[in-house]
Amino acid sequence: MLTNSYQKALEHLDENKIIDLTKNLIAIPSYHGLAEPEKDISAYLYKYLAEEGFETEHVPVVGERKNVIAWHGPGRDNEKTLMLEGHMDTVDVKNMSVDPFSGEIKNGNIYGRGAVDMKGALAAMVGALTAIKSAGIPLEGRAYFAGVIDEERNYRGADYIAKNGPLTRYAIVGEPTELEIHNGHRxxxxxxxxxxxxxxxxxxxxxxxxxxxxxxxxxxxxxxxxxxxxxxxxxxxxxxxxxxxxxxxxxxxxxxxxxxxxxxxxxxxxxxxxxxxxxxxxxxxxxxxxxxxxxxxxxxxxxxxxxGIQFPPLVCEESSPLVNILKEASDKVINRHKTSYFPAWTDGSILSRDGGIETVVLGPGHLSSAHSEEEYCPVEEIINASKIYIYSILKICGQ
Ligand SMILES: [Zn+2]
Incomplete structure (x- = not known):
């Protein structure tokens, strides 16, 4: 059953559209230094998701800085809910050696500020949900996309979700892990x-x-x-x-x-x-x-x-169903899986500690490229991330 719907979703996975979306997100500045860093990118994503036919919410968190929430599925069973979460803000573009907004693709890598941290992941998440929706695969639970504000500063986007919902059973944060399963951090x-x-x-x-x-x-x-x-x-x-x-x-x-x-x-x-x-x-x-x-x-x-902000650790037990599903998904998509810890901090710890959501970090690209002067993300990993997200959604939220 799962294999059939997974194959069907893959047939509807539009790789070019995901790459274009990554480019378009990179082209929209959302760096800290702007008065309201996520204002434009969040408006763009909100419109994009609404036009794809998703139910959406555009949630003001601080002034015009809004989280973008979209979902698919009736949500009949809260055990079968999964959130794909990523932040829309980036660090500053000063001192970059590549054009921060070009989204140029060279040797299979897409370049620009936010390519790896984490607009490639945002595009992969949107692409996964879109593939499942356009394949007409019914879900029992509900899969959410959450594009949030302010991760690079005071995580007010994730904090808002942890306090006001949607509170799902599971979440995947798409920070760059080279598609490894990072089920904790300090x-x-x-x-x-x-x-x-x-x-x-x-x-x-x-x-x-x-x-x-x-x-x-x-x-x-x-x-x-x-x-x-x-x-x-x-x-x-x-x-x-x-x-x-x-x-x-x-x-x-x-x-x-x-x-x-x-x-x-x-x-x-x-x-x-x-x-x-x-x-x-x-x-x-x-x-x-x-x-x-x-x-x-x-x-x-x-x-x-x-x-009064604290940056707590994230722990998701290795025995969690989410970890097992991500292992299966990785084996299916890239013929390997590896669990480890994420070397940096993520929103995941807030979703987990304050929202009670079991959360794992998995996303395309290498952390060392984040915040760097030559930020890039391998395109193939963005597409493979999308496939891993599809498999996870179907396994968790499916019938
Ligand atoms: Zn990040």
Missing amino acids: GLIWIEVKVNGKYAHGGTPEKGINAIEKAGAIITEIITKLKPEIKKKSHPITGPSHLNLGYIKGGTQPSTVAGDCILQMDRRWLPDESQEGAVREIEAIISSLKENDPELDAEVTVIDDDM
Whole structure:
């Protein structure tokens, strides 16, 4: 039964239309830096899906920044619901070495900002739903497309869905995994340490307190004591714990005792760790240094904490039906499957934690190409993603 409807849907899969849609989405700027990054792309997708005959909703989330929701199927059984989710916003287009909006295809790859992160996936998702609809295959449950806003910042699009629906049983987030099944990822937090010293002339260092040297002591503790501990921690689904010292700035010029120094770090935390715990680790280092150095004055803060936003981990058990279905689908489409963890953060953790939706990340292209100066996505992977999505929809939402 499934094999028949899968074959039938493939006959209606219009590969050229998916490639054209990818191109058209790339051609519409939706980068952060624009006043309302997703305004135009979301209007385009909404119109496109309505013209394809889908039931649709255009949902304002922040001002004119709207999620696009479309669905197929009567939704008689909530166990048989699947959401294909992708974000419509991209990172900035500055410093790109290729035309960010051309969608040019070279050697089987489509280029431009958002090609891999994640307009190719959006097109693959729309193409999958369209193929099933135009093949006239009836569903028992319901398959949703959700194009959301603001993933690259504060995930307000996914947050809206988690709070207001549609709340499906399962979701696939199409971030680039090279079509691997990524059923988890780590949480993310950015931590800042601000070291306060005292400015003085470099010739009279005894009159000042050197914040760069104090920061150096903190860095040494992080490298020699904290990082080896973090390195020991790993989780079977989300992979290893990690801390990256990513940014440092301090002082004014060589002949002045540096009166301030700022360190910023990225901490990837596991389901059995916590955001608060990650902050406490750094605070503990400072407290212990202070015992021998009363001059040390440093504050620890969470960056971008003004909206109270947390970036939690995602976990979908390997035993989940969704993981098994994606294995089957991958075997069918690309003759292989691999499960792993997604190295970056996704909306999936919000859909899962706050919306109770079992979520897996699977999409076309390689993560390393995302945010890069030469962003591209292999066209063949976009088409294969579409086929994997078709198989998954039929298996989960079918009769
Ligand atoms: Zn992304």
